[in-house]
Amino acid sequence: MSLHQTLTILTTLLAAGSAVPTPSPTTETSSTFPHLNALAQAKGKLWFGSSIDTTSSSVQDPTYMSIFNTASIFGQTTPGNTMKWDYTEPENGVFDFALGEETITLAKQSDKKVRCHNLVWTSQLPTWVSEASWTKESLLEVMKAHITKEITHYGSDCYSWDVVNEAINYDGSYTDNVFLNVIGEDYVTYAFQYAREAIATLGASADIKLFYNDYTISRPGSKVTAVLDLISKIQAAGDYIDGIGLESHHTDTYYPSVSDLSTVMNQYAAKGLEIHITELDVACKSTPCSWSGQLGQAQAFYNVIHACMENDSCRGMAFWDFNDKYNWIQPSTNDGEGDATVLWGNYASKPALTAVVEALKGESCSVC
Numbered sequence: 001m002s003l004h005q006t007l008t009i010l011t012t013l014l015a016a017g018s019a020v021p022t023p024s025p026t027t028e029t030s031s032t033f034p035h036l037n038a039l040a041q042a043k044g045k046l047w048f049g050s051s052i053d054t055t056s057s058s059v060q061d062p063t064y065m066s067i068f069n070t071a072s073i074f075g076q077t078t079p080g081n082t083m084k085w086d087y088t089e090p091e092n093g094v095f096d097f098a099l100g101e102e103t104i105t106l107a108k109q110s111d112k113k114v115r116c117h118n119l120v121w122t123s124q125l126p127t128w129v130s131e132a133s134w135t136k137e138s139l140l141e142v143m144k145a146h147i148t149k150e151i152t153h154y155g156s157d158c159y160s161w162d163v164v165n166e167a168i169n170y171d172g173s174y175t176d177n178v179f180l181n182v183i184g185e186d187y188v189t190y191a192f193q194y195a196r197e198a199i200a201t202l203g204a205s206a207d208i209k210l211f212y213n214d215y216t217i218s219r220p221g222s223k224v225t226a227v228l229d230l231i232s233k234i235q236a237a238g239d240y241i242d243g244i245g246l247e248s249h250h251t252d253t254y255y256p257s258v259s260d261l262s263t264v265m266n267q268y269a270a271k272g273l274e275i276h277i278t279e280l281d282v283a284c285k286s287t288p289c290s291w292s293g294q295l296g297q298a299q300a301f302y303n304v305i306h307a308c309m310e311n312d313s314c315r316g317m318a319f320w321d322f323n324d325k326y327n328w329i330q331p332s333t334n335d336g337e338g339d340a341t342v343l344w345g346n347y348a349s350k351p352a353l354t355a356v357v358e359a360l361k362g363e364s365c366s367v368c
């Protein structure tokens with residue numbers, strides 16, 4: 001029985017009375033926060049990173065920024081929002097890269113690689129795309145122009161691009177969107193082809209990797225089968241895809257085992273893909289997250305990082321934010337679910353942070 005399971009039982013037994021004692025957390029600053037990137041790189045990984053959203057008040061928070069800006073803590077970043085279609089091409093043919101550039105500038109200041117995110121997605125798609133009536137040819141033209149402009153604008157400032165995001169539903173069917181409805185399932189392959197062609201125009205030195213990025217693809221099942229089929233289709237059409245991003249949005253009560261993760265990672269690796277953990281966070285189903293919830297959360301973080309460290313094709317890992325105050329899953333808008341990162345809003349650390357460090361070092365989890 002794991003520490004988490006034991007404590008769940010104890011917590012239930014003690015429900016009416018005293019709580020299970022909890023250790024005092026550290027209040028983290030850039031001087032105390034563990035050097036996750038250095039730890040990952042010491043074991044041969046490319047980086048450990050975190051997303052950043054320059055439209056959020058997080059960038060006005062000095063403690064947040066001093067942690068984010070420490071290269072040994074985070075060696076990679078992804079703009080949480082500002083390179084998406086609604087920001088970059090709000091009107092047909094009118095491009096605006098200013099907000100996306102803010103992330104590139106920040107990344108350069110602390111020597112971070114940037115996973116650029118994303119080119120084609122159902123969400124955050126302006127209505128001029130989603131609600132107009134298109135022919136297959138006219139929508140392909142618009143999609144190609146968007147992909148080409150973004151890739152050529154940012155060039156080698158992007159380590160990689162998430163070319164298509166979340167194209168498959170949990171049951172393995174294609175996500176309903178204007179691209180599917182007008183172009184058909186092949187829109188995914190077209191998007192990758194256009195992305196590869198855009199990179200070719202940048203010259204031989206441009207080594208920008210092209211990724212498919214999705215959620216709930218961390219354990220075997222209908223969705224993973226469909227995603228593997230999708231990858232085979234892209235690969236059959238040409239040398240268009242380099243990697244797969246496992247978003248890794250989990251919860252304290254529902255998360256993949258190390259064995260699930262290693263099964264699917266081996267399947268992606270067998271396709272020759274580089275694997276990234278792209279958006280790791282673990283929401284507690286009820287908040288404030290109980291001690292038992294925090295231990296479940298720690299186990300989830302541990303499993304994901306441990307599985308990546310064990311798989312040579314898994315090259316990098318990133319949080320989808322590192323402080324509860326700024327993560328996208330806020331209890332007020334998510335039915336009480338939240339507290340999804342390794343730090344409380346006041347920078348106190350959670351067991352999850354210890355678990356991440358232990359997984360990076362190849363140690364067993366003392367808090368799971």
Ligand code: 9MR
Pocket residue numbers: 053080081123124165247279328
């Ligand atoms: O973190 C992003 C949040 O600020 C936006 O409101 C949301 C809108 O769709 O998108 C969030 O980021 C998503 C990412 O781009 C793709 N995978 C799921 C992420 C969480 O929703």
